[in-house]
Amino acid sequence: MRFQPSRRTRRTAVGAAVVVVLAGMNGPALWGYAADQYHDYKINQPKYKAKNGHWDVVDVPREYRINTIHAALLHTGKVLLVAGSGNNAANFKAKSFRTVLWDPRTNAFENIPTPKDLFCAGHTQLADGKLLVAGGTQRYEKLEGDVTKAGGLMLVHNENPDKPMTFPAGTRFTGKESHKTFESKDAVLVPRAKKEGEGDQVKVTASTARVYVEALEKGHEYETGTTDNFRIEGLGGADAQNAYGIANKLSFDKKDFQGIRDSFEFDPVAERYVTVDPMAEARWYPTLTTLQDGKVLSVSGLDEIGQVVPGKNEIYDPATKKWSYLPKERFFPTYPALFLAGRNKVFYTGSNAGYGPADKGRVPGLWNVESNEFTEVPGISDPDVLETSMSVLLPPAQKQRYMVLGGGGVGEDRKSTARTRIVDLREEKPRFHDGPDLYAKVRYPSSVILPDDTVLTTNGSGDYRGRSNSNVLQAELYDPGSNSTRPVADPLVGRNYHSGALLLPDGRVMTFGSDSLFGDAANTKAATFQQQIDLYTPPYRFREGRPEIKETGPRTVRLGEQTTYRTSDPKDIARARLIRPGSFTHVTNIEQRSIALDMTKTADGVTLTVPQDPALVPPGWYMLTVVDGKGTPSEAVWVKVPVAEEPSS
CATH class of the missing domain: 2.130.10.80 (Galactose oxidase/kelch, beta-propeller)
Structure with a gap:
């Protein structure tokens, strides 16, 4: 059988050759190529990996x-990768919203139907x-130079204390002074007005809701310069009196x-x-x-x-x-x-x-x-x-x-x-x-x-x-x-x-x-x-003799409770940590926390105690890992900490 060198072997051979050739090379291009080859050789050496x-x-x-914008580790071991529209206006316009589920253990991927544009959402791990x-x-x-239609905020008022008013996207508002017409880009619900007092002492306070509106046509001639009252098209009778819009300048300013x-x-x-x-x-x-x-x-x-x-x-x-x-x-x-x-x-x-x-x-x-x-x-x-x-x-x-x-x-x-x-x-x-x-x-x-x-x-x-x-x-x-x-x-x-x-x-x-x-x-x-x-x-992944938690089934452990696991070489286990899975976006990952567990050793494992403070250990799933005296952690197993029961009065 003919021997085929492994990729690592070939890389090492190339690296060794580069070391020999480096001294005789002239010219920036050759030197740069050789330096890159040597760098690749160096970072793949066992001693380098063990240190760095x-x-x-x-x-x-x-x-x-x-375009992964958000990522969260799930208790199944899979990672949810969320793009939504991925900061791509064309995707947003096409309603192309993406989520992918990735399994790091098998490197399997799956597309997940995404109901809305979750680009720049917030997310957090729940207790279940x-x-x-x-x-x-x-x-x-839209940046200032990209705005082609005048627009802005319309405050929609409702003075009727007996019924709320719902206006669909596309509702038109016409200014009483400017006579310019704008239409809403989204539906808006205006609650019923607030009514206080009785008889002659009744006081009605209009309720308000906000909606973004744009002019019907492009061009600066359609913008407004001052505050104006707007009648709502399609309304008649009392509704036309009770419901109306008020807007300040509707312009070509940048739209966030x-x-x-x-x-x-x-x-x-x-x-x-x-x-x-x-x-x-x-x-x-x-x-x-x-x-x-x-x-x-x-x-x-x-x-x-x-x-x-x-x-x-x-x-x-x-x-x-x-x-x-x-x-x-x-x-x-x-x-x-x-x-x-x-x-x-x-x-x-x-x-x-x-x-x-x-x-x-x-x-x-x-x-x-x-x-x-x-x-x-x-x-x-x-x-x-x-x-x-x-x-x-x-x-x-x-x-x-x-x-x-x-x-x-x-x-x-x-x-x-x-x-x-x-x-x-x-x-x-x-x-x-x-x-x-x-x-x-x-x-x-x-x-x-x-x-x-x-x-x-x-x-x-x-x-x-x-x-x-x-x-x-x-x-x-x-x-x-x-x-x-x-x-x-x-x-x-x-x-x-x-x-x-x-x-x-x-x-x-x-x-x-x-x-x-x-x-x-x-x-x-x-x-x-x-x-x-x-x-x-x-x-730590390049050290020999990594500790192991031998029972991998998920467990539920309440605050203050003990749980025992079989491990490899219990006498070498130095500490245990409960690590909350991360949920990261925009330089923000407030989920991650590593909690020290009280530990006693048994003949074939360790007994661990979860702290009693729910503010230290908020409810949810955690990765449990044990760490040996060299600082080498085991692969984690999953533990569920349920919502703490409120003390009876």
Whole structure:
């Protein structure tokens, strides 16, 4: 039988030859080629991998390649990849909305029917293992030069206390002074008016609803310059008196993205979206945070007319599938990093992904969702470049230490920072302090908690959306114990806006996405969305003697309960971690947390105790992993922590 050298053997042979030839080469082209060959040789050496890890490209068949904007690990071990329209206006116009389900174990892919444009939605893990997805895109932005029809906000009033009024998309509004006609782009429901008092003392307050309207024809002659009252075509009698529109200037100004109210639960077992009640507010770029009781907080986003939701926050109850407003308002910019940090307490790190005024809602602090009290946390460095920064609850979660990494200026500001900032919420008066600098000044870094209690941070760009070829191809590991970083293997491609990373059950990390504004250093060519998915294998995967949890069946373990697992070589097991699966979009992954478990060793395994605090261990599915004395983690098994029972009164 003829021996066929393996790919690794051939690569090593080529690398060895390159080493010999390098010294005799002349000319930049030959030198560059040889350097690339040597680099390829070096990063594939066992010693290099054992120290720095290794990157590989996932083989994605062409029919499953999408502009991945959102990614979430499900308790089935599969990853939900969501594009929606994928920041592609042509896809939006064609109603081509994409979701792909990927199984990292078998590298199998499946297209999932996508009911709405979930581009720029919010998502979070629910207690039963479903993924709540809420919000998305109703309309794409139009820059000032691209707006061809005058348009803007129409406030529709209803003075009838006895009946609500519904107006379909295409309803026409004609100004009483301007005599110009506009039509609504979406349906709008105006509630019945509010009626107070009796007899001669009755007071009726008109109800209002908002809808985006556009002129019927193109051209500047159709815009309006002042506030006007608008009659609604098709109405007669009392309805024509009770219902009317009021609009300020309807013009050719830039039109921002607009959100939707729609909400869905993705069922990982049935592998389909299930419609639930819509939010009260339309939201594009919202953050969803699972609370200690399994309910979900929905915050911020752009509404149905493209304005930041003005502090109207909502709670989703998975038991009823319905939303309700919080009684008091609190404003945040879009995609704020909001971590569950105590019972009814949420920590806002200051990280966010974009829209909102530069001087409002950007100061870090601890928010009591129940009382609406907000306690500012001072000391954060570079406070004017927190937009597009990454935030992480450092492992283990019991220490309540948070890190904010990198970031840039508001909007398209060119400023960025290499700063990391750390705060310990257990202190009597928490205050941020600087940690070690990142590998470069970056916006959009992706950080992932690893089961060995380190944090991998990778990629980002020095300027807005990778402008001027500013993508950074570097990665590092941060050790919270020593407060130090070290470089690891460089990523394969640049990743900036619309990129992210997730920990997989086998201990590897997937990276996805990137939506550069331009494709060249001169900023003259349009860029292409990065559809490549990569896998980073950390150094611990290259060690021999990896520990093993020998029972792989899923279990349900309540807060404060013990559970015993058989393992390989129990005497070598040093610690155990419960890791919540990630749900990543727009530099935001508030789901991920790694929780230390109390552990005692048995003759053939370990007995583990889940903490009792539901704010530390919010309900849902978790990856359980044990780690040996060398810091090598086992492959994870799945554990379900149900909603905590309320103590009887």
